[in-house]
Amino acid sequence: MNELTIRINKKHSEAFSLTVDLLLPNRGVSALFGRSGSGKTTLLRCVAGLEKSEDGEIKLNGKSWQSANYWLPAHKRPIGYVFQEASLFPHLTAKGNLDFAIKRADSKRKVIDYADVIDLMGIAPLLEKYPHQLSGGERQRIAIARALLIQPEILLMDEPLSALDDELKHDILPYLENLCQRVQIPILYISHSIDEVIRLADYLVILENGKAVEQGATQAVLGKLPTTFTQHQDTSILITGTIIEQNNEWGLSTLHFDQHRMMIRQGDENIGDAVRLRVQSRDVSISLSEEDNSSILNRLPVVVDALIKDPQDPSTIMVRMLAGNTPILASITALSAQKLKLHQGQQVIAQIKSAAVLR
Amino acid sequence: MLLSAGDIEAIWLTIKLAVLVTLLLLIVSTPIAWWLARTGSWLKAPINAIVAMPLVLPPTVLGFYLLIFLGPDGALGARLNQLGLSPLPFSFRGLVVASMVYSLPFVVQPIQQAFSAMGQRPLEVAATLRSSPWDRFIHVALPLAKPGYLSAAVLGFAHTVGEFGVVLMIGGNIEGETRVLSVQIYDHVEALEYGQAHLLSLLMVAFAFCVLALLYAVQKRSNSTTSIGPY
Known part of the structure; x- marks a missing residue:
């Protein structure tokens, strides 16, 4: 009631x-x-x-x-x-x-x-x-x-x-x-x-x-795949976590969520604060290799959950992945998806290029 | 040159008439203006037209019809007669009724405009603040329409002071009863008493100027606290 x-x-x-x-x-x-x-x-x-x-x-x-x-x-x-x-x-x-x-x-x-x-x-x-x-x-x-x-x-x-x-x-x-x-x-x-x-x-x-x-x-x-693709480029997901570490030398804060860690640019948050991050799907890329040889700091082991094509733009594919219970969306080219042979259940690395701290 | 006893009597009568008419009109006009400002009914155009008629009709025409209507054989006059009330024409009460008809648009229109200008929003806001329709009207609509009421009162008063044609038709020229200032001036001119006519006319000009100057000054000042605008 x-x-x-x-x-x-x-x-x-x-x-x-x-x-x-x-x-x-x-x-x-x-x-x-x-x-x-x-x-x-x-x-x-x-x-x-x-x-x-x-x-x-x-x-x-x-x-x-x-x-x-x-x-x-x-x-x-x-x-x-x-x-x-x-x-x-x-x-x-x-x-x-x-x-x-x-x-x-x-x-x-x-x-x-x-x-x-x-x-x-x-x-x-x-x-x-x-x-x-x-x-x-x-x-x-x-x-x-x-x-x-x-x-x-x-x-x-x-x-x-x-x-x-x-x-x-x-x-x-x-x-x-x-x-x-x-x-x-x-x-x-x-x-x-x-x-x-x-x-x-x-x-x-x-x-x-x-x-x-x-x-x-x-x-x-x-974190759901959009049913209409009109907002494809703006698609964002939300990550909520707690700040557990701060590195003043590099100006970075470490965020913990769902057994994962992410580093974000240090703002005015303190250790123990709950923060909300916005991650745009176009800032997420996918890699198959665990090898850490890119400039991207945040590389999360995730499982591919679903893929969907954009009927209006056949060159783009939206990939839904799960980091624990947190859905992460990546917008990648269809060609890359083909090259990586992405399929449901596959273990991949989601590379998050940037995230905006909203709170 | 001083005012004669008749002049003073006429001035006093005019003020009494104008005050009474203005007060009565403010009361009568409020529901009319409220309805006209909010309704979507097809009746809005004809009612608006009826209210505005005195603006375009020659006062003599208005006075003539009122005379017929209020006379002992008229539609309303006969009824009043039956009730044992004295006939309205050529009396102060008749003058009040006629002046109310004549000045109606000058009072209704500014109030109507004020109600329209505030729009629906302040009333909706009040409704979400648990304010009942009557409470909304008293504590939101009326204060926001204050400049409109001010204009209405000033215009209604000034217009009643200045009327002549209707007065002459329905009130005639009875000293102390219906001989108002404008009729008094007319009498002076008829009698070639140009000095007296000058004095009274000058008083009227000064009065009209002061009233309008005051009106515009007050309107300018109250604009900021009554326009809902983007606030």
Whole structure:
């Protein structure tokens, strides 16, 4: 019973309809990932009650918000909603915006303390200012704080970073990460940025043309062979591990995951930190020899799990390998696959040229 | 040259009329403007047109129809008569009703515009903050529409002060009851009392200028705190 059920059947136009039937965990961050026009925002608005689907069922923790003959209006749903643009009330100060939520919050439920929210979002110095005196990132932090202070049972975030430039995104992501780890409520997070998904999401739903084409734990979904090859070049996987060693002489950190070790360029992480790495499939190559005679540091013994051709680009093949339980994808040329005689079950060495530390 | 007792009486009557009409119109116009700003109904165009009619109709035409409509044999006048109420034409109350019709577009339109300009977003935001429809209206829509209300009040007031044709048609020229400032000026001119006419006219010009200057000054200042923009 303790989960989020989202069943929506909504016809938008002749060309587009949203048809999803999701059962999401009631904890952690679930990302809804897809391009613009895939129906992500419509889905979130249906969950919030801002839009109605003729036919649908929305249920959280056993309580129904919508069913065949029942409809709970948005203002009665225990949600917090963060819009793409911060949408603060311009006639109120930052504090006034927060008070708007505090006054109307459900007094029976305490998700987070006022002081914690202020601290978490780092907004203490901004409270007396009006929205037009704040930067885009500051406004969005206030908006997130406001959505939390309503003491919601679920936090809905509609691409909260998309209206910000890269620098601001970079500034605000750590706040979001802290938030995602701190609050005990589920977060439904819409994004079209794979980086954000890898940094934040535990659970991932991929939407395409109003349908959920993949869903599951983030790592597992990203490690699946793509069903459509349109994003071939951008395909990325997620490696989560712990820093176990740091070599200051070479400026490298060693990461441990699934009985494997990887070296990454040393950043601001410390020994014992859990990190998330993004590895793009085009940065992974395959070698048959165990001999360490290349410049690539990270050579992982893996087992080939599957191969798939790109119908649009016959010269490329995507290879799925398993390093323990962690899937790794490599995008290589068909010619190389032929030369190496790659097949399922084969033991090979995956050479990872570079990895981005996202957290 | 000083104002005569009649002049002062006319000024006082005009202010009383304008204040009353403005207050009543702000109340009446709010639901009309709200509906016009949000509806997708086919009725929107005809209702908009009806509201805007006084803008293009000659005041005498408006006054003429009101006179017929409110007169003892008119559709509404007869009904009021039955209820034992005194007829509206040539009374202060009649003037109030006529002025409300005449100034309606000047009050509805700025408010309607303010409601349209804020869009759906602030209300949706409020809804996700557990704010009921009524609460949203009072604490979000009204404050955001404040500049619109200000324009509406100023324009409605100023326009009522300045009306002449409708007043003459429906109110006539009864001292202390319907003789407002514009009619008083007309009387002075008729009687070739150009000095008095000058004085009152100058007062009106100064009043109009002050009101509009104030309006623009306030509008400029409140822009930043009411436009939802990218905030």
